[in-house]
Amino acid sequence: MSRLPERPGQRIDRSRPLSFSFDGKPRQGLAGDTIASALYAGGQRVFSRSFKYHRKRGEICGCGQCANSLVTVDGAPGVRACGEPLVEGMRVEHQNAWPSLGFDVMAATDRFGGPFTPPGFYYKTFIRPRRLWPLYEKVLRRAAGLGRLPKRQEERTWETEYRRRHCDVAVLGGGGAGLSAALRAAELGADVVLVDDDVEPGGALLVEGEHERARDLAARCAEAGVEIIFGGSALGYFDGLVAVWQGDTLHQVRAARHVAATGSIEQPLVFPGNDLPGVMLSGGALRLAALYGIAPGESVVVATCERRGLENALRLQALGVSVSAVADLRTGGDEDLCEQLRAGGAELLRGMTAVRASGRGRLAEVTIAAVAADGRAVGSSRTLACDCLAVCGGAAPASSLLLQAGARAAYDQAANRFLPGSLPAGVSGAGAVVGHEGPAPSLLSGSLAGADSALALGFGGPEDRARAEQERDRLDAALAAARPRQAPPALATDGGKGKAFVDLDEDITVKDVVYAAAEGYDSIELSKRYTTATMGPSQGRFSQLAAVRALAEDTGLSMGELGLTTARPPWAPVLLGALAGRPFEPAKRSALHGRHRELGATVEWAGEWRRAYDYGDPAAEALTVQEDAGLIDVSTLGKLIVRGPEAEEFLDRLYPNRMSSLKPGRIRYGILTSEAGRITDDGTVCRLDEETFYVTTTSSGAAAVENWFSWWRADWQAEVALTDVTQGLAAMNLAGPRSREILSELTELDCSNEAFPYLDGQHAVVAGVPCLLLRIGFTGELGYELHCPLANARALWDTIVAAGARPFGLEPQRILRLQKHHILVGQDTDSESTPYGANLAWAVKLDKDQDFIGRWALEAQAEAEPPHQLVGFSCPGGEVPTEGAAIVRDGVVTGQVTSSRRSPKLGQSIGLAMVAPGEAADGTAIEISDEGRRILATVTTAPFYDPEGEVVRS
């Protein structure tokens, strides 16, 4: 098929042919073509099959907004052929048709499936018999969706660059209004970002013969310092942040002011057969001709209800397209345009519109008639042979971003538009999106919006304000001259059979909307959800107005009363991969992480940290700790410095325990509770001096505890300095019978039990490194925690290991602590656990004079029996129940296993469980139900190992 003569404004480069394939067959296009324009130029008219009925679908918008030309390109599905630039060697395939686009087995649903697939059919079918659901699911999954993802994960990966861009004014939309807005704001001194989803800005100017003006405006914008993001889709408005997806970059644009100049979207007409390939929007036909030099048909008929359609028909004629007839629903007005059209050879049919499109698989003829108010044809009709019907059913403002920002859409009867109003502060609209249509009004509107935005930020001066006021007056005058528009009927029909679609994406007809309303889904939100109208890939761009009109016609409600559905992001389709983007996965690593890797540690996530779980043999590591000496990296512990004259009172108010009685150099275990007396964290407090305390917390609770402390410091206005030093200090626990011996070799500190007793904290230099040593025993063995600056940790670790301590990981530590019934907050406790239920009543000092957090709740708890009690258990049979397994009695769940392990030292399976009070006595037999297994266990209330604590105090 030959192209139209070369003209200025075309995007194609006729000297650079490109080869590609479509469904395996070689095709040709030109540099500058889209996939769809190249296919169209080669005679392709069917691009896809529709979602439900698998009807043939052809090109309609020519700008990448519709779903009619979704194809798979190089294995990636869901590409809009009419917006995607052609690249040499592309492998393009159809979607949603089998075995071929020309012959699709599933098209049988169009012929026979209608009665079985009304709106909401999936709520009523494929339910019974239930046993067939696996089969239904298989069939439905195969039939549903558009396109197939590549099977191999490597072909599905995606990495997006995130880019944050702050600016003074963000202009969304690069048509005439947007370019004017950006230029004006930049000229006033603002930092401006302009976003447009086309390969070059200009919007409608590019196809209306104003491409030179568009390019001139764009060049001036660039010169004025405007950053123009081409080919970028604005996905949504998020409290001042606009996300823009451009290729493999996700821009997060934050602006002080936003100007939405997103234009309007031409709307189709609704009549039987309106989905036939060959029926397209007049703007789509114009884009084919103006940008790609392609005649949309040999014989084109235009059907319109607004001036825009006449203008487009004239432009088509000027580009060399044969327009045989123009049907204008309006009976008068725009006589000048009509005369020009007649002079160009078109027959004018006024007061008439399309009432049927016919053809076998593609358009062959259109029936034109006058219609009554209800859309039924009246009087005589004309049937015109044609292969392209270019329709213009008015336009709908592309107002989604404005509505997301908080604007409200109201139906303007005269304009036949839902126009956004009540714009929030800092957001303005320009051009067609706010009803300022036409070349002059839209440019004026844009310039004014740009000026207003910049002036509001303090740019410009009195003369700029004066100029803006003059522009405002001129715009008002231009808008006042606008004539009322005529709305098309909800359905224009000759009364015959045939589907008339309101939503091509979802195959929703006028009849479907009426059917849903009859079932009670008669508000626009319910109608949308039940019929799925506007929920397809084009998100209602070409269907929302028609759907509202159909529902209004059926219910008798006005368009304004029905309104629009809520606008939500994303406005443009976006890959999930683009949103997931660059893998930000913050990981904390201790200073010893490299050493753990070198030692072959199994490294796993523990909250935000990467931790060594074991070094290959957790059982042996645990035994070494109990029989020799081991060393574990506990740098992840939360560490806070609390200092000040009110530090001790501060801690007494936070902890149920009494911390003020600590002497310098002593340590006390403490639990933190909520105001409701529930355990939230635990740790130790070491008094360093009169006014300084060193607080440790759980690894996962560090940030929350710091927040908690900060909150209460502010609330009580405590004279306390609080600093989180978790990441600045490494910590390692040297534990085992030989730990004292090893430590003594490395420090001059007297490590004897007399000089350094249990729960003492002392400063010392160990292997040349200044440390705070805490003699505490989470593992249940003689042990010391060495806290030192992160930067010196590796040297210290290496020295201690060289002195004979064996590294051990988190897993053996868990075995060891379990032997001692030492709890892990968050594992052995939950949000309802109290100190009384967790055997920590000793840590609550109700006799404190000081009020403290949770006191009133703890006082009540002290008087009552806790609903659950944490107890130890052992399994005589040797099974190790799964953590989380249920404790059952007489078939009723009465508790759960919180921790369980096999102890290599004790040679038995041990654990902790929350049980009902009646099962908490020592020796009670309990039953564990674990994934179908029944495990018998015996309650043990005392620690399994060293119950009197003699070892740890030795």
Add this chain to the structure above:
Amino acid sequence: MSVAFLRPVASADAPARSPLADAAAAGGARLGVRDGWELATSFGDAEAEAEACASSVGFGDRSSLTKLELQAAPGRLEAAAGRLELGTAVLEDGAWACPVAPGLRLELHPAGRGGERLEVLEEAGVNVLDLTASLGAISVRGPGAAETIARFCAIDTRPKSLPPGGFRPGSVARTPGHLLREGEDGFLLLFGAAYAEYVWQQVASAAATLGGRPVGLDALSAPEAVHDA
């Protein structure tokens, strides 16, 4: 007892180790000892490293900076350490004084210095903690520095919003941190030391998209580099 144990030992014989040393070494760094700290001193091509800082973007480890946290009631802090406007750090005698909040500030001193300052402040009744080991630091330098930072940080780095001396607490690659603009094309990122490897990877990945590269401390300390910063 005191909090002196927070301060790392840093000497030529017993150097402190930068939290970024492992990550930098994995990226081809040569580790050396400077001012008692073991860190990346070069990446093997001094000329290329200098060129990166001048024409695209170079990033390097400056974790050896001494970092002091000052806390006191706002009036006392001002009296002891001078008045600062929130959002603006002041450079004096080679040290940056960075206001975090009323009553809380960070002082950044060259490596190995700051000890006397700490004592003076404590005597004035200010709570001072040595957070040198708590915070990692990466310099990002060059014409592409702001764009590099925009890949992982939402702080507004336009000169009018963050001029030289501008200091902002904020999210650095989704972790709590700070950003200081040291010069027209020079920024300093501060972040929790435990995040060091992760932040280095994010900076490296972002810089690579703009033709940037890691540089050693020697390149960052070169006179022309200091001047540009």
